[in-house]
Amino acid sequence: xxxxxxxxxxxxxxxxxxxxxxxxxxxxxxxxxxxxxxxxxxxxxxxxxxxxxxxxxxxxxxxxxxxxxxxxxxxxxxxxxxxxxxxxxxxxxxxxxxxxxxxxxxxxxxxxxxxxxxxxxxxxxxxxxxxxxxxxxxxxxxxxxxxxxxxxxxxxxxxxxxxxxxxxxxxxxxxxxxxxxxxxxxxxxxxxxxxxxxxxxxxxxxxxxxxxxxxxxxxxxxxxxxxxxxxxxxxxxxxxxxxxxxxxxxxxxxxxxxxxxxxxxxxxxxxxxxxxxxxxxxxxxxxxxxxxxxxxxxxxxxxxxxxxxxxxxxxxxxxxxxxxxxxxx
Amino acid sequence: xxxxxxxxxxxxxxxxxxxxxxxxxxxxxxxxxxxxxxxxxxxxxxxxxxxxxxxxxxxxxxxxxxxxxxxxxxxxxxxxxxxxxxxxxxxxxxxxxxxxxxxxxxxxxxxxxxxxxxxxxxxxxxxxxxxxxxxxxxxxxxxxxxxxxxxxxxxxxxxxxxxxxxxxxxxxxxxxxxxxxxxxxxxxxxxxxxxxxxxxxxxxxxxxxxxxxxxxxxxxxxxxxxxxxxxxxxxxxxxxxxxxxxxxxxxxxxxxxxxxxxxxxxxxxxxxxxxxxxxxxxxxxxxxxxxxxxxxxxxxxxxxxxxxxxxxxxxxxxxxxxxxxxxxx
Numbered sequence: 001x002x003x004x005x006x007x008x009x010x011x012x013x014x015x016x017x018x019x020x021x022x023x024x025x026x027x028x029x030x031x032x033x034x035x036x037x038x039x040x041x042x043x044x045x046x047x048x049x050x051x052x053x054x055x056x057x058x059x060x061x062x063x064x065x066x067x068x069x070x071x072x073x074x075x076x077x078x079x080x081x082x083x084x085x086x087x088x089x090x091x092x093x094x095x096x097x098x099x100x101x102x103x104x105x106x107x108x109x110x111x112x113x114x115x116x117x118x119x120x121x122x123x124x125x126x127x128x129x130x131x132x133x134x135x136x137x138x139x140x141x142x143x144x145x146x147x148x149x150x151x152x153x154x155x156x157x158x159x160x161x162x163x164x165x166x167x168x169x170x171x172x173x174x175x176x177x178x179x180x181x182x183x184x185x186x187x188x189x190x191x192x193x194x195x196x197x198x199x200x201x202x203x204x205x206x207x208x209x210x211x212x213x214x215x216x217x218x219x220x221x222x223x224x225x226x227x228x229x230x231x232x233x234x235x236x237x238x239x240x241x242x243x244x245x246x247x248x249x250x251x252x253x254x255x256x257x258x259x260x261x262x263x264x265x266x267x268x269x270x271x272x273x274x275x276x277x278x279x280x281x282x283x284x285x286x287x288x289x290x291x292x293x294x295x296x297x298x299x300x301x302x303x304x305x306x307x308x309x310x311x312x313x314x315x316x317x318x319x320x321x322x323x324x325x326x327x328x329x
Numbered sequence: 330x331x332x333x334x335x336x337x338x339x340x341x342x343x344x345x346x347x348x349x350x351x352x353x354x355x356x357x358x359x360x361x362x363x364x365x366x367x368x369x370x371x372x373x374x375x376x377x378x379x380x381x382x383x384x385x386x387x388x389x390x391x392x393x394x395x396x397x398x399x400x401x402x403x404x405x406x407x408x409x410x411x412x413x414x415x416x417x418x419x420x421x422x423x424x425x426x427x428x429x430x431x432x433x434x435x436x437x438x439x440x441x442x443x444x445x446x447x448x449x450x451x452x453x454x455x456x457x458x459x460x461x462x463x464x465x466x467x468x469x470x471x472x473x474x475x476x477x478x479x480x481x482x483x484x485x486x487x488x489x490x491x492x493x494x495x496x497x498x499x500x501x502x503x504x505x506x507x508x509x510x511x512x513x514x515x516x517x518x519x520x521x522x523x524x525x526x527x528x529x530x531x532x533x534x535x536x537x538x539x540x541x542x543x544x545x546x547x548x549x550x551x552x553x554x555x556x557x558x559x560x561x562x563x564x565x566x567x568x569x570x571x572x573x574x575x576x577x578x579x580x581x582x583x584x585x586x587x588x589x590x591x592x593x594x595x596x597x598x599x600x601x602x603x604x605x606x607x608x609x610x611x612x613x614x615x616x617x618x619x620x621x622x623x624x625x626x627x628x629x630x631x632x633x634x635x636x637x638x639x640x641x642x643x644x645x646x647x648x649x650x651x652x653x654x655x656x657x658x
Contacts, residue, residue, distance in 0.1 A: 039488040040481065069434035095443035097369060115425035117446050118484045121420060124453065125476035132470035140469055147454035154367070155447045159368040 017055075017312045018061035021071060025057055025078045031127065043107045043119045047086050050104045056186045057082040058224045058320065059211070063190030063204045065313035068142070071195040073134045080143065081186045083127035088150050088182075090120035095154065096241065112251035131189075139189045146185040153178025164241030168249050175220075180212030187211075203307035207317060210301035215324040217294035220245035224281045236278040242268060247281040248291040254289075255280065291325070298325050343648035344383075346641045347390035350400060354386055354407045356403040363453065372436045373449045376415050379433045385515045387649065388540070392519030392533045394642035402463045402522040409472065410515045412456035417479050417511075419449035424483065425570065460518075475514040482507025491571030493591045497578050501542070504549075509541030516540075532636035534616070536646060540628035544653040546623035549574035553610045565607040571597060574634045575619040576610040583618075584609065627654050 008121035015022065026048075050309035056079035062168035064074030092098075093106040094116040100106065131143045155172050160166050187208030191201045223238050224247050235305060238245050239261070244252070248261045253259070264270065280286070301321040308314045344351065355377075362373035386407035393403030421427075422435040423445040431436065437445035453476060460472045485503050489495050516537030520530045552567050553576050566588070567574050573581070577590045584590070593599065593606035609615070630650040637643045 020338070037481070039484050054613045089541050092448055093445050113442070115417070115484065115487060117420055117424050117449075118487070119478045120446075120450075121453070121480035122477055122484070123479065124450070128457065128473035129470060129477070131468060132473055135466050137461055137464050137466060137469070140466070141458060144454050144457035144461055148451055151450035152366070153452065155368050155444065155451070156366070158444060158447070 002292050012318035012323065014062075014323060015058060016191055017065055017316050018058060021061050021075055021078070022058060025075050026054070026063075027076075028079055029082065039115075039272070040119065040122060043090075043111050043115070044123070046104075047107050047119075047123075048108065050089070052102060054082060055215070055320065055324070056085050056182060059183060059186040059208060059317070060190035062313045062316050062320070063187045063196070063208075064194030066191070066200060066221075066308055067195040067312070069194050074190055076133050077128045077186075077189045077193055078137065080127045081182065083123055083130065084147065084150075085145070085182060087120050087123035088125060088147075088154075090116055090123060091151075092154060094120065094194070095158065098237075122141070124297035132194055134189075136189075137191060137235045137250070139192055142185050142189060146181050149177045151183035155287055160243075162265050162268050166244040167250070168253070171245065171249055175213060175216040176209070179216035179219075180209045182195055182206040183212030183215070199307055203304045206304040207301045207321070210297045210304065211324060212296035214229065214294045214301065217246045217290065217297065218324055218327070221247055221287060221290045222295065223247075224278060225287050236281075237276060239264060239277055239281070240274055242267050246293055247286050248277065250286050250289050250293075251277075251280050251283070254286070295325055298322060341593050341652065343547050343645035343652060344387060344392075345385060345555075346394055346645050349412060350407070351383055351387060351405055354390075354404050355383070357404075357408055358411065368444070369448065369451060372419075372440050373452070375433075375439065376419055376436050376448075376452075376650065379418070379430045379435075381431065382597070383411060383510060384544070384649065384653070388515040388537060388646070389511060389519035391514045391642045391649070392525070392537075394638070395487045395520070395529060395637060396524040397525050399440060400413070402465070403519055405459045405462050406515075406518045406522055409456045410511065412452055412459065412473070413476065413479075414511060416449050416452035416456060417476075419445055419452060420480075421483060423449065424487065427566075434437065447486065451574060463522055465518075468521055471514050471518060475510050478506045478510035482510070486572055487524050489572075491594050493594050495573040495578070496580070497575075500550030500574065500578055504545040505538070505540060508545035508548075509538045512541030512544070513536050513537040528636055532633045535633040536630045536650070538632065539651060540625045540650050543623045543626035543630065543650070546626065547574045547653055547656070549621065550576055550616060552576075553607060554616050561623035565610070568606055568610070569603055574617050575622055577606065578621075579615050579618050580606075580609050580612070583615070627651060633641055 029048055030045070033041055036044060060081050061074050064071065089101065090107050093101055093112050094108040098106050099109040107119060111119070128140070128143065131140050140211040153174050156177065160170065184205050185208070187204040188201060191204040196204065218236065223245065224236060228236070234240070239248055242265055244261070251261050252259050260273065260280050262275040264273040264312055267273045298321045302318050305314050305317055358377055358500060358604050359374070362370055362377055363452045365373060385598070389407040389410050390403055393400065418430065419436050422430055423437040423442050427435050429437040436448060440448070457472065460469050482503050485506065489499065513534050514537070516533040520533040525533065549567065552574065553565060563569070568577055571594055573590065580590050581588050589602065589605040589609045593602040596602045634643050634646055
């Protein structure tokens with residue numbers, strides 16, 4: 001589990017079966033960025049540098065690898081999934097007023113919120129053109145529905161900020177919308193475009209959902225449990241914005257009635273209340289319980305892989321599901 | 330031409346052949362709005378009230394009417410086109426810091442810019458699901474490309490604000506991106522889904538492009554030539570934001586070297602410079618020359634209709650092309 005800052009090399013082996021494809025996808029996206037007018041090229045090139053580890057397109061490519069196919073549609077879909085992720089990051093950072101993403105300045109902080117809105121729109125639409133090129137209307141529709149889920153999740157988060165009624169149920173629904181939905185679509189679309197059977201598609205949808213839930217819970221744990229250097233943003237940033245996540249939800253579920261978390265929500269901007277709440281959420285018992293919740297989703301993801309034929313793709317998907325728990329950033 | 334505030338009843342007869350369909354489309358969109366969670370329903374219902382005259386979905390429905398068909402795909406597409414227009418209005422008002430749209434408060438002024446970004450994203454994606462339900466991948470891809478054009482046009486506008494090098498060529502390219510692209514797609518998709526021939530599709534694409542160009546030029550004229558009550562926003566708002574449009578471009582093309590328009594661009598926020606530039610742009614000769622430019626696009630739109638069979642749909646499309654010139658708001 002996530003209690004260690006050591007990151008063994010072996011955990012990233014899951015890229016191997018699709019590394020060449022992932023490199024091609026990334027090269028194509030850099031080309032897309034450089035082909036634009038200057039006011040688009042600069043923010044696009046910048047945001048592609050901050051988009052992270054490529055877990056979503058990797059899930060798509062691995063899911064498509066279960067059956068023999070030329071991989072062309074899988075690569076189109078992987079590019080779409082990565083671009084959609086990038087677009088949502090641009091808008092999320094814009095509406096959250098975030099200055100940093102993985103230690104680098106955000107598009108909204110560098111080019112202004114207004115430009116960030118329009119660049120994000122452009123990237124959302126560009127991502128959709130890649131899905132269109134797969135020619136699969138079912139996959140295209142799932143993709144559009146995913147954008148609806150992402151924005152609904154973010155809106156729900158905004159609507160409940162500083163409310164003391166944020167429950168585990170509300171939290172889980174929100175992270176399904178804002179994170180697990182895209183992992184579900186990444187896995188489902190890869191499976192469909194790779195020629196998977198109906199049962200295999202269902203298994204990979206379940207895998208994607210569970211990996212996405214696990215990943216978001218770990219992200220939310222790292223908001224309290226990692227250093228600013230590790231995650232590239234201030235510790236306790238979610239709670240400072242009035243958002244309860246797994247650690248603070250467990251803190252309220254298990255803590256005293258005059259809970260520091262609730263006190264901090266009732267006093268937005270009060271640094272002392274926030275510091276006390278962050279300290280409580282950092283309690284090792286609460287962090288362990290939060291990791292246990294994340295771990296149960298990762299285990300469910302691995303369990304759903306049992307429906308697939310054994311092989312390098314299934315092995316990598318299993319490693320990836322473990323990795324989302326082990327990572328520190 | 331547009332020199333009169335009188336709005337004869339006959340100009341809006343163009344709705345008649347598709348009025349029942351347009352009513353159904355609008356009813357469906359109101360239903361979509363009311364089916365959401367509260368934080369989406371309220372802004373959606375509000376923005377549907379400010380979206381205007383439904384010219385874009387009307388173009389789609391009329392274009393689909395040239396050949397016998399059940400009209401189902403045309404109505405899906407009309408709903409998509411209207412929703413896409415609504416989504417772009419939400420984001421445009423957000424990035425322009427506009428408080429008023431047709432005399433009503435904007436989503437960003439009522440619910441804040443951050444919520445407006447996410448509501449706009451949701452509506453963009455919802456619009457795409459309607460296009461997906463037509464099952465026509467070519468039309469879906471054109472739709473995604475249109476969203477790219479809309480955001481690129483707005484970004485270009487933002488990038489050139491307060492620059493004194495804004496030429497007619499740059500302006501025409503921008504309004505093609507930000508306005509004519511959606512009219513082109515509205516007409517093209519209606520034609521395709523209604524079973525038009527290749528030549529008819531090309532004729533209707535040309536029609537949509539020219540109507541869109543004309544409509545945007547008239548909008549830009551009304552920014553100077555209509556009263557605040559007519560257009561529901563301050564006179565000269567574009568120039569106050571540093572944006573040159575047809576009247577100010579003609580003013581610079583035909584005016585003195587020490588042009589008040591250029592002076593106002595060099596002094597952002599200076600009310601006196603702005604007032605002098607607005608006064609110049611309101612010169613009847615400049616307004617007439619601007620209307621002549623708009624009129625040439627409307628005439629080109631009408632000319633392209635010659636490729637179509639005569640009938641109520643073609644008649645309405647012709648009336649609509651005249652109406653965009655005659656309207657005062």
